[in-house]
Amino acid sequence: MIDAMATAIRIERALNALGDPTRRAVFRRLRKGNRSVREIADGMDVSRPAVSQHLKVLKAAGLIVVRVDGSRRLYGIDPGGIEALRNWLDGFWDETLAAFKQAAEQEQNQSRS
Amino acid sequence: MVDEGVFDPNRVRKAIDVHAAQDVAWRVFTEKMGTWWPLAFYKIGKANAIDAVIEPYQGGRWYERGEDGSTCDWGTVLAWEPYSRLVLSWDIGADWQPDPTLKTEIEVRFVASGNNATRVELEHRHLDRYGARRDEMRRIFDTEGDWGRLLHSFARAAEAQ
Numbered sequence: 001m002i003d004a005m006a007t008a009i010r011i012e013r014a015l016n017a018l019g020d021p022t023r024r025a026v027f028r029r030l031r032k033g034n035r036s037v038r039e040i041a042d043g044m045d046v047s048r049p050a051v052s053q054h055l056k057v058l059k060a061a062g063l064i065v066v067r068v069d070g071s072r073r074l075y076g077i078d079p080g081g082i083e084a085l086r087n088w089l090d091g092f093w094d095e096t097l098a099a100f101k102q103a104a105e106q107e108q109n110q111s112r113s
Numbered sequence: 114m115v116d117e118g119v120f121d122p123n124r125v126r127k128a129i130d131v132h133a134a135q136d137v138a139w140r141v142f143t144e145k146m147g148t149w150w151p152l153a154f155y156k157i158g159k160a161n162a163i164d165a166v167i168e169p170y171q172g173g174r175w176y177e178r179g180e181d182g183s184t185c186d187w188g189t190v191l192a193w194e195p196y197s198r199l200v201l202s203w204d205i206g207a208d209w210q211p212d213p214t215l216k217t218e219i220e221v222r223f224v225a226s227g228n229n230a231t232r233v234e235l236e237h238r239h240l241d242r243y244g245a246r247r248d249e250m251r252r253i254f255d256t257e258g259d260w261g262r263l264l265h266s267f268a269r270a271a272e273a274q
Contacts, residue, residue: 013250093235094252096151097129100233103149104141108229109132 003073010062022046023054027063027077034067034074059065122247124238125255131231135223138231139196141165142221149248152177156207158185167201169193171179175201197223203237207246217242 003113018024041051055075058064062081067074131138139150140154147164156162160179165187167175173190192200206212222234243250 012252017254021190048215070205090135091125093125093127095237097127097233099149099151101129103145104131104133104138104231107136107141108147 007103007105009087014061014063014081017057020054022050023057026051030064030075031078033063034076036072036074040075042054119196123225124236125158125240125243125251126234128232130226131233132229133231134229135225135231136196139199139223140183142223142233143169143195143199147178156185157187157205157211158183165197185236186213191218192220199223207243215242218244 006080013065018027025044026040026046029035037048037051040055041048044051046054054063059066059075062084063078064075065078066082067076120124133141143166146167150165152162152165158166158177158179160183161179161181162177162185164178165171165176166178166184167190169190171190171193173193174186175185175188175190176184178184186202186204188202190199191202192198192239201221202215203217203219203221204211204213206215217237219238220236220238222230224234226232237254240247240251240254
């Protein structure tokens with residue numbers, strides 16, 4: 001259960017981070033690939049320092065990673081964080097019932113053969 | 114039958130269609146829980162869990178069995194109606210420790226839906242008994258529809274990088 005709890009805490013942090021609309025918008029801007037702070041802030045009604053602050057929270061939540069490209073710092077979505085969220089989003093009962101379904105159908109097939 | 118449109122913060126409802134006869138679905142759920150329950154993650158005892166057991170009568174125990182022979186109670190059987198309805202109490206607190214006073218309830222209905230097909234409906238209710246931690250627990254038990262869709266699209270985007 002420790003693993004499940006650690007996951008729950010991590011997920012809680014990620015969902016909290018994405019609860020802020022501006023931060024969500026910043027996160028969305030990384031969908032198409034890595035971006036610098038300047039590229040993220042361009043066209044947004046948010047200052048670069050504010051964007052940096054949002055990026056910091058997203059990074060702490062395990063949702064994004066930073067890559068250093070020469071003198072530039074590029075921010076990108078962390079696929080590991082997304083995967084953890086997606087797995088968890090299936091939920092306790094979804095996961096458990098899906099496992100049950102598989103076992104019941106296997107049993108059905110065996111009893112038929 | 115399951116009205117997803119009404120939000121009740123004190124319960125989580127799920128349904129799944131299983132390609133198995135009603136009695137087969139019932140037996141796998143009740144007699145063979147240890148073969149499918151994700152024991153690696155969802156267990157509460159100190160020992161590695163090797164089985165999950167539902168005693169087949171009203172008032173029976175629902176527990177996990179550890180590899181060292183120890184058992185750890187999850188709840189009790191509140192209703193035992195083969196092959197259509199099972200009600201269990203879920204007495205595991207928000208800290209994933211046994212709490213016999215908790216008494217949240219899980220009702221499972223097995224509805225025959227054709228030739229070797231069964232719709233299994235599950236309701237986990239009385240989540241208000243988690244008190245201040247209800248919302249947190251609800252999120253763990255439930256899925257979050259909009260978040261799920263949103264994140265699937267993010268995941269696709271992330272994988273495409």
